[in-house]
Amino acid sequence: MDAKEFDAELERRLRLLEDPGSGEGVLDPLPARDLWLTVLGLIAVSAVMLWWGYPG
Numbered sequence: 092m093d094a095k096e097f098d099a100e101l102e103r104r105l106r107l108l109e110d111p112g113s114g115e116g117v118l119d120p121l122p123a124r125d126l127w128l129t130v131l132g133l134i135a136v137s138a139v140m141l142w143w144g145y146p147g
Contacts, residue, residue, distance in 0.1 A: 092100075
């Protein structure tokens, strides 16, 4: 793929992403609940790993 083909394909894809009527698009942001569950899960897994790795 040469530079002209690459630029044309990039321009086509950017137009698809920016067009509100197209079926293509940037993903919606994660819901806040999912983000908080991920953070809490990461904290819980970290705590369990620390407890398991450094027993009292």
